Structures are given as structure tokens and as C-alpha cells.
Amino acid sequence: MSAATRLGDTRVVVVGGGFAGLYAARALRTAPAQVTVVDRQNHHLFQPLLYQVATAVLSPADIASPLRWLLRRQRDTSILLGEATSVDTTRRTVQLDGGQELPYDYLILATGARHSYFGKPEWESLAPGLKDLDDAREMRRRWLLAFEEAERTDDPEDRRAALTFVIVGGGPTGVELAGMLPEVARFSMRDDFRRFDIDQTRVILLEGGPRILATYPPDLSARAQRDLESLGVEVRTGAYVTGIERDHVCVGAERIPTKTVFWAAGNEASPLGRSLGVPVDRTGRVLVEPDLSIPGHPEVFVCGDLAAVKNSAGSWVPAVAPAALQMGKWAARNVKRLLAGEQTQPFHYRNKGDLATIGRHRGIAYVGGVKLTGPLAWLFWLFVHIMYLAGFRNRLLVLVEWAFAYFTYQRGARIITDRDWEGTGRSL
Amino acid sequence: MSAATRLGDTRVVVVGGGFAGLYAARALRTAPAQVTVVDRQNHHLFQPLLYQVATAVLSPADIASPLRWLLRRQRDTSILLGEATSVDTTRRTVQLDGGQELPYDYLILATGARHSYFGKPEWESLAPGLKDLDDAREMRRRWLLAFEEAERTDDPEDRRAALTFVIVGGGPTGVELAGMLPEVARFSMRDDFRRFDIDQTRVILLEGGPRILATYPPDLSARAQRDLESLGVEVRTGAYVTGIERDHVCVGAERIPTKTVFWAAGNEASPLGRSLGVPVDRTGRVLVEPDLSIPGHPEVFVCGDLAAVKNSAGSWVPAVAPAALQMGKWAARNVKRLLAGEQTQPFHYRNKGDLATIGRHRGIAYVGGVKLTGPLAWLFWLFVHIMYLAGFRNRLLVLVEWAFAYFTYQRGARIITDRDWEGTGRSL
Numbered sequence: 001m002s003a004a005t006r007l008g009d010t011r012v013v014v015v016g017g018g019f020a021g022l023y024a025a026r027a028l029r030t031a032p033a034q035v036t037v038v039d040r041q042n043h044h045l046f047q048p049l050l051y052q053v054a055t056a057v058l059s060p061a062d063i064a065s066p067l068r069w070l071l072r073r074q075r076d077t078s079i080l081l082g083e084a085t086s087v088d089t090t091r092r093t094v095q096l097d098g099g100q101e102l103p104y105d106y107l108i109l110a111t112g113a114r115h116s117y118f119g120k121p122e123w124e125s126l127a128p129g130l131k132d133l134d135d136a137r138e139m140r141r142r143w144l145l146a147f148e149e150a151e152r153t154d155d156p157e158d159r160r161a162a163l164t165f166v167i168v169g170g171g172p173t174g175v176e177l178a179g180m181l182p183e184v185a186r187f188s189m190r191d192d193f194r195r196f197d198i199d200q201t202r203v204i205l206l207e208g209g210p211r212i213l214a215t216y217p218p219d220l221s222a223r224a225q226r227d228l229e230s231l232g233v234e235v236r237t238g239a240y241v242t243g244i245e246r247d248h249v250c251v252g253a254e255r256i257p258t259k260t261v262f263w264a265a266g267n268e269a270s271p272l273g274r275s276l277g278v279p280v281d282r283t284g285r286v287l288v289e290p291d292l293s294i295p296g297h298p299e300v301f302v303c304g305d306l307a308a309v310k311n312s313a314g315s316w317v318p319a320v321a322p323a324a325l326q327m328g329k330w331a332a333r334n335v336k337r338l339l340a341g342e343q344t345q346p347f348h349y350r351n352k353g354d355l356a357t358i359g360r361h362r363g364i365a366y367v368g369g370v371k372l373t374g375p376l377a378w379l380f381w382l383f384v385h386i387m388y389l390a391g392f393r394n395r396l397l398v399l400v401e402w403a404f405a406y407f408t409y410q411r412g413a414r415i416i417t418d419r420d421w422e423g424t425g426r427s428l
Numbered sequence: 429m430s431a432a433t434r435l436g437d438t439r440v441v442v443v444g445g446g447f448a449g450l451y452a453a454r455a456l457r458t459a460p461a462q463v464t465v466v467d468r469q470n471h472h473l474f475q476p477l478l479y480q481v482a483t484a485v486l487s488p489a490d491i492a493s494p495l496r497w498l499l500r501r502q503r504d505t506s507i508l509l510g511e512a513t514s515v516d517t518t519r520r521t522v523q524l525d526g527g528q529e530l531p532y533d534y535l536i537l538a539t540g541a542r543h544s545y546f547g548k549p550e551w552e553s554l555a556p557g558l559k560d561l562d563d564a565r566e567m568r569r570r571w572l573l574a575f576e577e578a579e580r581t582d583d584p585e586d587r588r589a590a591l592t593f594v595i596v597g598g599g600p601t602g603v604e605l606a607g608m609l610p611e612v613a614r615f616s617m618r619d620d621f622r623r624f625d626i627d628q629t630r631v632i633l634l635e636g637g638p639r640i641l642a643t644y645p646p647d648l649s650a651r652a653q654r655d656l657e658s659l660g661v662e663v664r665t666g667a668y669v670t671g672i673e674r675d676h677v678c679v680g681a682e683r684i685p686t687k688t689v690f691w692a693a694g695n696e697a698s699p700l701g702r703s704l705g706v707p708v709d710r711t712g713r714v715l716v717e718p719d720l721s722i723p724g725h726p727e728v729f730v731c732g733d734l735a736a737v738k739n740s741a742g743s744w745v746p747a748v749a750p751a752a753l754q755m756g757k758w759a760a761r762n763v764k765r766l767l768a769g770e771q772t773q774p775f776h777y778r779n780k781g782d783l784a785t786i787g788r789h790r791g792i793a794y795v796g797g798v799k800l801t802g803p804l805a806w807l808f809w810l811f812v813h814i815m816y817l818a819g820f821r822n823r824l825l826v827l828v829e830w831a832f833a834y835f836t837y838q839r840g841a842r843i844i845t846d847r848d849w850e851g852t853g854r855s856l
Binding site: 043 | 470488489494496497500501503505506508509510528572576580617619620842
């Protein structure tokens with residue numbers, strides 16, 4: 001009896017190998033169907049640690065695993081490396097780059113979001129965001145090269161601009177980047193340079209709203225700001241960025257000379273959502289039904305950062321990894337229910353809490369109404385992430401590497417490998 | 429008393445941060461001079477393990493360390509990230525990209541070699557070589573994507589070509605690549621694909637000469653060939669490549685359909701050597717004096733793969749890491765002798781032996797007239813490399829990672845991060 005006979009001809013296609021897509025594919029292991037996972041990348045990424053790659057604490061390989069490896073035991077699941085360009089819900093096909101078409105009986109769409117620049121796409125090359133490993137490597141490259149430029153230049157103003165790093169956006173990503181940069185500079189680059197003092201490094205965090213970490217309780221926001229300031233970060237709230245150029249950032253009338261700007265200020269859902277022909281919200285997220293399917297097409301489910309769905313309290317489910325993971329699993333279960341001739345069930349979001357780190361041994365956590373700060377929150381963060389990482393990378397190896405990275409601040413991750421570093425438009 | 433007063437104004441410039449340049453800079457630690465090291469890359473690379481990055485066994489960060497970190501304790505040594513474009517021996521300056529000029533009193537030039545294509549530069553994009561981390565990442569990317577293409581295509585001939593890997597050149601690099609590829613495929617990708625059998629992978633090693641590893645004794649060459657064949661590698665000697673196209677390689681009249689060709693067949697010295705205005709050999713290597721200086725300029729030394737020098741037996745010193753390391757140290761010592769008003773001394777090469785691995789637990793070694801083969805040679809190789817790596821990366825960490833890589837064949841290293849993988853000209 002061949003696999004095809006045993007399973008029938010039911011085809012489930014999962015687009016996206018992030019938290020939502022991966023956990024959907026895993027939950028489909030026991031489904032009587034042929035599952036195909038499509039992704040542009042060959043790996044699943046542990047996105048919550050991406051800022052550590054961007055700041056040269058971890059290496060790309062530490063936080064990514066090949067999708068084929070993660071799904072290797074599911075013999076009825078195949079993986080295609082390719083980019084889905086649109087969905088035809090009438091013909092029930094997914095279009096891939098290169099013209100290939102993938103027919104489906106059930107579709108789980110989980111292509112996530114990219115950063116958005118509020119109608120200023122020209123800012124993207126000047127202020128890269130942080131969504132995938134290439135982004136992280138680009139940030140790392142820029143920030144390491146800025147120090148090289150400071151060492152090479154003879155002009156004090158040039159050096160000052162090279163040593164000034166501006167982060168736009170005071171959400172968790174902006175806060176984690178801002179907290180890590182001064183610590184890595186101070187510890188791991190302490191003895192590296194001869195022509196300037198590493199303590200001249202300035203990190204400025206710009207937030208347009210009245211406080212950073214706006215989704216946390218106000219006292220935790222205030223604490224995070226104090227923690228950042230104690231690390232030497234200049235935190236500016238109510239600071240709207242009005243212009244970004246190669247050598248400065250404008251905040252209203254003020255001009256901050258800087259050669260390195262990072263973007264952590266806004267997201268926009270994957271354009272694939274719009275191709276479904278159903279209503280989307282302002283950022284392009286698909287307004288899904290309570291069971292995560294789309295209006296008029298009970299065979300199409302959308303999850304992760306691409307889906308706009310409300311929790312039982314009537315507020316939007318946040319675009320965080322645990323929510324994506326839960327949605328992915330849920331969509332897969334609903335597909336299995338349909339395959340078994342049952343009704344789908346509405347999705348319920350279980351909020352496991354909010355967690356962010358500040359520098360290398362402090363954190364902010366808000367979990368089940370309990371507030372944690374300082375080293376305790378950091379230890380909690382470490383514990384949660386090591387638990388999650390299990391199954392992706394070996395726990396021991398990650399612990400050893402982190403221990404090295406944290407306590408010695410070393411080397412391996414501080415490598416610039418892009419041959420075309422001259423091509424950044426820098427004078428360097 | 430400032431450093432400048434204490435040291436006088438003597439400036440030593442080292443160009444290149446490979447084995448020769450790094451060990452020259454280290455040996456200059458005790459020299460009464462201001463030392464400047466210039467390199468295009470911010471890291472020193474442990475080149476003998478590069479083929480393990482290319483075959484997705486190790487990650488780039490495992491075999492590279494930032495130059496600043498390696499030289500951090502030498503307070504009188506500074507590092508400039510930049511590309512030296514030429515040397516003016518009359519004015520005693522090194523020209524950098526961007527127009528900057530670096531004056532020197534003593535110069536140590538160690539900019540190494542690149543692969544050469546025997547007058548066929550158009551082959552470079554079709555058959556990348558292996559000299560730096562970008563090369564290794566490019567090889568890894570191509571070889572991982574070939575399997576993805578095999579999984580995605582519906583055409584059996586296309587799939588066969590995608591699963592055929594051709595390596596041109598039977599020296600140590602070619603042999604090590606050829607031995608590792610089938611093992612990594614067989615072990616680490618065993619469960620990865622659904623539409624073809626991984627045992628269909630073909631690896632073909634083409635050598636123009638009568639035997640592989642031509643610098644080894646003939647019986648060791650024969651043993652290496654048998655070992656490769658037992659791993660499933662097709663070894664062809666006397667096989668001149670006459671053409672490389674996107675979908676095939678020509679060997680005389682024969683046409684081998686393949687989508688992935690790697691180049692390990694020839695080297696050419698850095699063009700900087702020619703700018704010295706002294707005689708060079710056919711491959712551009714500078715014909716140095718016995719003390720490694722150049723004719724007419726006792727203040728300029730050339731070492732590593734850029735230098736052509738004879739050993740005491742009258743044969744050329746080989747272009748290998750231990751030779752480069754010895755030359756770098758020697759040139760630095762000669763600079764120190766000159767600074768102390770002494771005579772320079774002629775360089776003597778101490779041959780520490782030849783070593784190559786074949787697959788994941790066999791090797792070939794020829795050390796002090798003693799021949800080792802099989803697992804014993806491999807263990808010897810492992811011991812030597814771990815000893816060398818000490819001081820670059822922590823020994824424990826490297827051992828742990830290798831143990832993982834070797835015994836589990838896993839994941840981290842198998843990540844494709846280049847956003848533009850569509851841009852390879854593949855139909856993929």
C-alpha cells in the first residue's frame with residue numbers, strides 16, 4: 001500500500017516556516033493528508049533571539065535550524081524552497097515564483113510581516129529593520145563597520161557621528177537592541193581600538209509615543225527606561241523621526257549626526273494576504289473568522305503575524321511568537337477536524353506574558369499579572385528561551401555558547417563576511 | 429612619557445591578516461616601533477578548515493576570529509580595515525582604497541593568493557573557488573540549493589544534473605571537498621527529501637595530472653584515491669576540463685551534466701606583488717632574497733603565499749599555512765634585527781609534514797618521512813588542528829562543536845542566508 005493510497009489525495013499546503021507555519025506542519029503530522037510546506041528560506045528562525053545576532057552576541061547558526069531537519073520524521077510532509085507570490089482561492093492554487101502552481105484542498109497561510117516605514121520606503125536602505133538572518137547580519141555589519149570607520153578617520157566630527165547609533169522605535173525589539181549595543185561595545189570591544197575611547201559610543205533610542213514598551217504596565221516602562229539609562233542609553237520619548245539621511249537623523253528641528261540607524265518602529269503584513277480577496281486591516285493583516293479561516297473559504301486558514309484576530313477580552317491578539325505558535329497549532333487542528341467531518345472550533349489565545357531583556361543581565365517581565373524586573377526577570381527570560389530552543393538546537397550546546405558569549409564577550413560572532421563592505425556608500 | 433616618544437617614530441606596516449601577517453604582527457609585539465596591520469577583512473581565518481564550512485559541517489564563526497581581538501593586548505599595534513591597492517617603494521608608502529596613504533619605514537607584505545582559472549576568468553562565476561569565508565558560504569549555498577532544486581523539479585534529467593557535483597583539481601582542497609560532500613549528504617540529509625533518494629548524489633573529482641595529491645608519495649596518492657572511491661567519489665585523473673557551462677562540464681569530448689562545479693585547481697598571487705617593481709614568477713609570486721626581503725629594498729619583506737622562496741634543498745617552499753606562519757615570524761625577526769642595527773638572517777623552512785582528511789574519519793599524512801593513513805591519520809589531523817586552533821577559539825568549545833558536527837551531522841551550519849538565492853541564474 002503506497003503512501004498516496006493510504007492518505008487519499010487530500011493536499012494540505014502550509015505557506016511559511018515561521019512559528020505559525022512550523023507548528024501547523026508539526027500538528028498536521030497525524031493528519032490523513034499529504035502536507036507541503038513552502039518557504040523562501042530553508043530554515044526556521046528563532047526570531048526572539050535575532051537581536052543577539054544583530055549585536056554580535058550569537059552567530060546566525062545558533063538561532064536557526066533547517067526546516068527539513070525539523071520535519072524530517074514526517075514522511076508525508078514535503079518541503080519546497082520557493083516564494084509564494086499569490087493565492088487563487090477560486091482555483092485553490094498557490095502561485096510560486098518561476099510560474100509553478102501548487103494545488104491545495106486546505107491552505108494554511110502564515111507568511112508573517114515585514115517592517116514598514118510609514119510611507120517612507122526610501123528609509124529602508126538607510127535604516128534597516130530586523131526580521132530575518134540577513135537583516136541581522138546587515139545590522140551587525142553596519143555596527144561593526146561604524147567602529148572601523150571611527151578608527152580610520154582623522155576627522156573628530158566624523159568619528160563622533162560614526163560612534164553614534166540611533167534606534168527608531170521603543171517596542172521590545174528597539175529596547176533589546178538599545179540595551180545590548182552599549183554593553184557589547186563596552187565589554188567585547190574594550191581593548192580593540194587605539195584612536196578613540198570606546199566609552200565615547202552613544203546609543204540613542206527614539207520613541208514617538210509617550211513611553212517605551214507601550215504594551216507593558218506604565219511602571220514597567222518607567223523601570224525599563226531607568227535601566228536603559230543606567231547603561232548609558234539616551235532614551236527620548238515623544239521623539240518623531242522626520243528625516244533620515246546618510247549622515248544624520250532629524251527629530252523635528254533637531255539634527256542628530258549619525259552614520260548608523262536601526263529601524264524597529266513598524267510592521268506591515270505580507271502582501272500575500274491581500275491576494276486572498278478578503279478584508280484586511282490598515283497594516284495588511286487578514287481579518288479572519290474566530291476559527292482562523294477566512295470569510296467565504298472555510299478551507300483557507302491564516303495565522304501568525306499575518307492574521308488579525310481578537311482574544312476573548314475583545315482586544316487584538318499581539319504579533320508575538322507564542323501567539324503565532326498557538327494559531328498555527330489551532331489552524332492545523334481545525335483542518336484535522338474538517339478532515340474528520342467535524343466542525344471547526346474558535347481560537348482562544350492564551351497570553352503567556354510579556355518578556356524583554358535589557359542589556360546582558362536585566363529584564364522586564366509581565367506574566368499573569370506578576371511583574372518581574374532586574375536580574376530575576378532576566379533569569380526567567382533565559383529559562384523560557386532555553387526551554388523553547390530545546391528541540392531546535394541542543395540545549396547543552398546553546399547553554400555553552402551563551403555562557404561564552406555572555407561571560408567572555410567574544411569573537412566568533414564579530415566577523416564581517418560580506419565581500420562588498422566597501423559598497424555601503426561609506427567613505428570607509 | 430607617551431608611546432610615540434618611547435618608541436621613536438619607526439613605523440612598521442603589515443599588509444594582510446592571514447597566517448603570515450598575523451604571526452608577523454605578533455612577533456613584532458616586542459619591537460620598538462609603531463605597528464599597523466591592514467586587512468580587507470576584520471578577521472583572521474583558519475583556512476585549513478575552510479572546506480568544512482563549504483560542506484556545511486562547521487559555521488563561519490567557528491574558524492574565524494576578529495584581528496582586533498587576536499592583537500588586543502599589543503597596545504602599540506593598530507589595525508586598519510581597508511584594501512591596499514599598491515606599494516610605492518620609492519616614497520615608502522602603501523596606497524589604500526579611498527586614496528589614503530600609509531607611510532612605512534619597514535613593510536611586511538603578506539596578501540596571499542587567489543584562485544586562478546588558467547586564463548578563463550569567465551569560469552569563476554560558474555565554478556567558485558575556496559579562499560575566504562564568502563567563498564565558503566557561496567559553495568555551501570550552491571550545494572544546498574542543488575538539493576532543493578532536485579526536490580522541486582519534475583524532470584528526471586534535471587534532477588540528475590542537480591545531484592551531480594563536480595570538483596576540479598585533485599590537490600588537498602579538492603580531495604577534502606570531494607571526501608566530505610558524499611558523507612554529509614548521506615548522513616546529515618538522510619531523511620530530508622521526499623522525491624529522490626539521497627544515494628543518487630554523485631561526486632566527481634577531476635584531476636588533470638596522472639594522480640591526485642601530487643605532492644605526496646605515490647602510494648599515499650593511490651591510497652587516497654581508493655579511500656575516496658570507497659566513499660562513492662568518482663576520481664578521474666588525466667581529466668582536463670575544457671569547458672564549464674551552467675548545466676555541464678566538458679572533459680575533452682565528454683559532457684558531464686551538472687549544475688554545481690567547484691574549483692580547486694590553481695592559484696595566482698595577489699596583484700600587490702607586481703606593484704613592487706621587482707621580478708615575480710609565472711603565478712605572480714615575488715622572487716624574494718633568502719632573508720625574505722626584496723632585491724634593492726632591504727626594508728621590504730614579502731611572506732606567505734605571495735613569496736617565492738627556496739628551501740635548503742633547493743625546492744620551492746610550498747604555499748601552506750605552516751610555511752606562511754614561519755615566514756611571517758621570520759620577516760618580523762629580521763625587522764627587529766634591523767631595528768637593533770644587526771644583520772638579517774636567511775629564512776629556513778621547517779617542513780612539518782603534509783596532512784589531508786578524506787571524509788569524516790580517514791586521512792593521509794606524510795610527516796618526517798612517516799606515512800599515516802586511515803583513522804590514525806585522521807586522529808593525528810584532529811590533534812594538530814585543535815592544537816593550532818587554541819588561542820583562536822576556546823579549545824573546549826571547538827571540540828564540543830566538532831563532536832556535534834561529526835557525530836550528529838546537524839543543522840546549524842546548513843542554513844542558507846543569502847536573500848538573493850533566486851539570483852543564481854537557476855530556474856529554481
